[in-house]
Amino acid sequence: MRQLSASAYRPDISTPLHAMRRRRRMADIIDRASEQAERERLAxxxxxxxxxSRSAVPSGVLDCVDCDEPIPAQRRARVPGATRCVDCESAAEQHAAHFAR
Structure with missing residues (x-):
């Protein structure tokens, strides 16, 4: 009696049904990976x-944080999120430039 090798018990991998199942499994794996990547991107x-939003400057800042003087409406319109008046901002920039050297 002739012995059959282990490969004789495996289904023929070239059958259309096997190829279709393999493609479907591969598509499922790729779909799950794409969905996971999308969830991570959205998170x-x-x-x-x-x-x-936590670090954003409140839009309702009307007074300078340094001198408590009102920030002109024109400055607030041109520089959204401005927290200082022009004079205090200039002084802060000069101070920062001095210590940046």
Missing amino acids: CIERQSAAA
Whole structure:
């Protein structure tokens, strides 16, 4: 009696049904990987958005944080998020430039 090798028990991998199942499994794996990547991307965007909103300057800042004088409407319109009046901002920039050297 002739012995059959282990490969004789394996289905023929060239059959159309086997190839279709293999493609379907591969597509499922790729779909799951794409969905996971999309979830991670959206979570990253959400974290960045939350961090930005926490650090954002409130839009209702009307007075200079240094001298408590009103920030002119024209400056607030041209520089959204401005927290200092022009004089205090100039002084802060000069101070920063002096210590940056």
